[in-house]
Amino acid sequence: MSPEFSEKTKKKIEEIVARYPQKEAAILPVLHITQQEFGSISAEEEKLVARILGIKPISVREIVTFYTMLSRESLGKYHIQVCSNLSCSLLGAGNFVDYLVEKLGIEPGETTPDKKFTLSTVECLGACERAPCMLINFNYYGEMDPKKVDEILDGLK
Amino acid sequence: MKEKVLTEHFGLENLYKIDVYKKQGGYQATEKALKKMKPEEILEEVKKANLRGRGGAGFPAGVKWSFVPDTDKPKYLCVNADEGEPGTFKDRYIMSHNPHMLLEGIIITSFCVGIHAAFIYIRGEYEAIALRLEQAISEAYENGFLGKNILESGFDLDIFVHRGAGAYICGEETALLESLEGKRGVPRLKPPFPASVGLWQCPTVINNVETISNISHIILNGAEWFVKQGLPKDGGTRIFGVSGMVKNPGIYELPLGTSLKDIIFKHAGGMKEGKKLKAVIPGGMSAPILTADEINIKMDFDSLVEANSMLGSAAIIVIDEKTSILDVLKVVTKFYSHESCGQCTPCRIGNSWINKIVKRIAEGKGKKEDIDSILRLASNIEGNTLCPLGDAAAMPILSITKKFRKELESHV
Numbered sequence: 001m002s003p004e005f006s007e008k009t010k011k012k013i014e015e016i017v018a019r020y021p022q023k024e025a026a027i028l029p030v031l032h033i034t035q036q037e038f039g040s041i042s043a044e045e046e047k048l049v050a051r052i053l054g055i056k057p058i059s060v061r062e063i064v065t066f067y068t069m070l071s072r073e074s075l076g077k078y079h080i081q082v083c084s085n086l087s088c089s090l091l092g093a094g095n096f097v098d099y100l101v102e103k104l105g106i107e108p109g110e111t112t113p114d115k116k117f118t119l120s121t122v123e124c125l126g127a128c129e130r131a132p133c134m135l136i137n138f139n140y141y142g143e144m145d146p147k148k149v150d151e152i153l154d155g156l157k
Numbered sequence: 158m159k160e161k162v163l164t165e166h167f168g169l170e171n172l173y174k175i176d177v178y179k180k181q182g183g184y185q186a187t188e189k190a191l192k193k194m195k196p197e198e199i200l201e202e203v204k205k206a207n208l209r210g211r212g213g214a215g216f217p218a219g220v221k222w223s224f225v226p227d228t229d230k231p232k233y234l235c236v237n238a239d240e241g242e243p244g245t246f247k248d249r250y251i252m253s254h255n256p257h258m259l260l261e262g263i264i265i266t267s268f269c270v271g272i273h274a275a276f277i278y279i280r281g282e283y284e285a286i287a288l289r290l291e292q293a294i295s296e297a298y299e300n301g302f303l304g305k306n307i308l309e310s311g312f313d314l315d316i317f318v319h320r321g322a323g324a325y326i327c328g329e330e331t332a333l334l335e336s337l338e339g340k341r342g343v344p345r346l347k348p349p350f351p352a353s354v355g356l357w358q359c360p361t362v363i364n365n366v367e368t369i370s371n372i373s374h375i376i377l378n379g380a381e382w383f384v385k386q387g388l389p390k391d392g393g394t395r396i397f398g399v400s401g402m403v404k405n406p407g408i409y410e411l412p413l414g415t416s417l418k419d420i421i422f423k424h425a426g427g428m429k430e431g432k433k434l435k436a437v438i439p440g441g442m443s444a445p446i447l448t449a450d451e452i453n454i455k456m457d458f459d460s461l462v463e464a465n466s467m468l469g470s471a472a473i474i475v476i477d478e479k480t481s482i483l484d485v486l487k488v489v490t491k492f493y494s495h496e497s498c499g500q501c502t503p504c505r506i507g508n509s510w511i512n513k514i515v516k517r518i519a520e521g522k523g524k525k526e527d528i529d530s531i532l533r534l535a536s537n538i539e540g541n542t543l544c545p546l547g548d549a550a551a552m553p554i555l556s557i558t559k560k561f562r563k564e565l566e567s568h569v
Contacts, residue, residue, distance in 0.1 A: 019315075019317045021357055022338065022339070022357065024338065024339035025337060025338050025339040026339065027339040028281075028319065028320060028321065028322050028336070028339070029319065029320065031322065032281070032322065053339075062340075062341055063339070063340075066324065066341040066342065067281075067321070067322035067323050067324050067342075068322070068323035068324065069282070069322040069323035070323075081282075084488070084491075085243045085442075085488060085492060086243050086244065086401075086438070086442055086474055086485065086488050086489065086492075087243070087244055087400035087401050087406075087474055089484065089488050090401045090402055090474075090476060090477075090480060091401075091402075122323075123241075123243070123325065123492055123495060123496065124241060124242070124243035124244070124245075124325075124442075124492075125282055126240050126241070126246045126248075126249050126280065126282065126283070127246055127249070128243070128244050128245070128246050128400035128401075128406070128472070129246060129398065129399070129400050129406040129407045129408070130406075131400060131401075131406070135282060138282070138284040138285060139285075140285075
């Protein structure tokens with residue numbers, strides 16, 4: 001069955017689209033909602049978004065493949081994004097990623113078989129004073145070390 | 158007496174709520190501007206304040222606004238809250254601690270230029286801050302500072318928050334416009350400049366969060382006062398973000414012209430755990446690197462240009478003696494090869510080749526001629542791309558390779 005937004009989400013999307021003089025401008029906000037509702041933006045969701053915004057599915061694909069936060073593959077329940085940029089690297093982000101690889105048994109870019117965690121290394125997250133830092137979904141965590149990350153991950157159900 | 162301008166009340170609990178903000182004198186500048194000043198008077202004041210852009214380029218804000226032509230077309234304001242320059246986190250502090258200060262700046266700027274719709278383009282990862290901004294915006298509507306006929310001045314304004322989705326290039330102003338229009342964030346050729354042909358082909362002002370956040374203070378205290386907080390040609394303070402191997406990483410709001418040495422050793426507490434200083438990146442990763450003996454320098458736009466570097470986003474990254482410069486170069490080149498939008502060949506191909514060479518050296522397979530290849534490739538990027546990302550990549554790569562050539566040669 002092709003995906004469909006709930007009535008509530010449809011209303012929200014209408015409200016967002018109305019902010020812009022051209023419908024197409026709403027594509028990033030609509031894709032954020034899409035990813036949140038369906039977990040990823042596959043070909044079916046591309047068609048749905050294209051229909052709503054009155055554009056071709058290929059135009060949606062162009063956007064999804066350009067922006068790193070948009071994903072065509074479904075992510076784990078918790079998406080762990082570790083900063084690998086300079087300030088975090090200086091303070092041990094490399095070792096921290098190695099620790100997570102060992103703990104979770106997956107490489108960056110992979111998802112655990114139980115679909116609980118996806119691990120990614122990303123560029124600067126804008127929290128350099130808290131290096132090394134990471135995002136889990138949209139929550140920031142700073143000054144990471146193995147002990148701290150154990151506590152955080154063990155607390156996630 | 159120099160003061161803190163932007164971060165003065167950051168310690169206050171719930172400053173992000175309109176009631177607390179108003180108790181600190183919040184929205185008085187908006188009242189003054191909309192009720193007692195003409196748009197041309199505001200423009201004059203901002204020009205006299207010598208407020209230079211805080212995003213990186215340092216272009217005078219008042220001059221930028223004055224480029225907007227008189228036209229019947231709608232005009233737009235885009236606030237650049239993309240904050241992707243590695244090492245930079247000051248706008249995150251402004252927006253999470255004091256969103257209403259930014260909103261006031263947006264209202265006054267829009268009133269001055271004749272704008273009725275403003276967009277805050279915020280990086281996608283700052284989701285929680287985007288929500289906070291939206292809350293602040295709805296408070297401002299409820300209090301009559303946004304919407305129709307604001308403070309019975311006849312002036313209308315709407316502000317919208319627009320979240321990006323992970324692309325460093327969207328911090329470049331024309332890529333930001335493309336992204337906001339719903340396209341891939343690929344920069345446009347300039348001219349025409351956004352002030353005349355911007356969002357949806359209409360005149361558009363694009364300013365950084367910190368730049369706009371200064372506006373209410375200029376209106377309330379005057380241009381003369383503002384200039385006194387910094388330097389004559391470079392008014393106001395700057396929020397320096399210090400990260401890396403220092404004892405107390407964080408934001409430090411200081412007058413423009415404060416010495417880099419003092420920022421690191423007095424304000425940020427010096428080096429972490431007795432480590433020795435090796436190098437400093439003074440203005441976000443794109444700024445050319447300074448060696449340990451080059452830090453007796455004033456942190457303002459012109460002094461850093463004289464030292465062949467740049468103030469950029471005033472993000473200071475401190476590197477210690479034990480850190481291998483090859484590791485630094487690996488991170489830097491990985492970043493630019495990943496973030497190049499792919500439009501210009503020198504940037505797309507050059508950055509990925511440089512990164513491959515650096516990785517090869519790091520694997521112990523480097524060749525003698527590799528160092529010169531890096532320099533040649535980076536020089537071919539510089540000045541040969543449509544947007545500043547090419548230069549932003551070439552500058553740190555060239556400066557790191559030249560200044561630390563001996564150390565790099567020891568790896569090949």
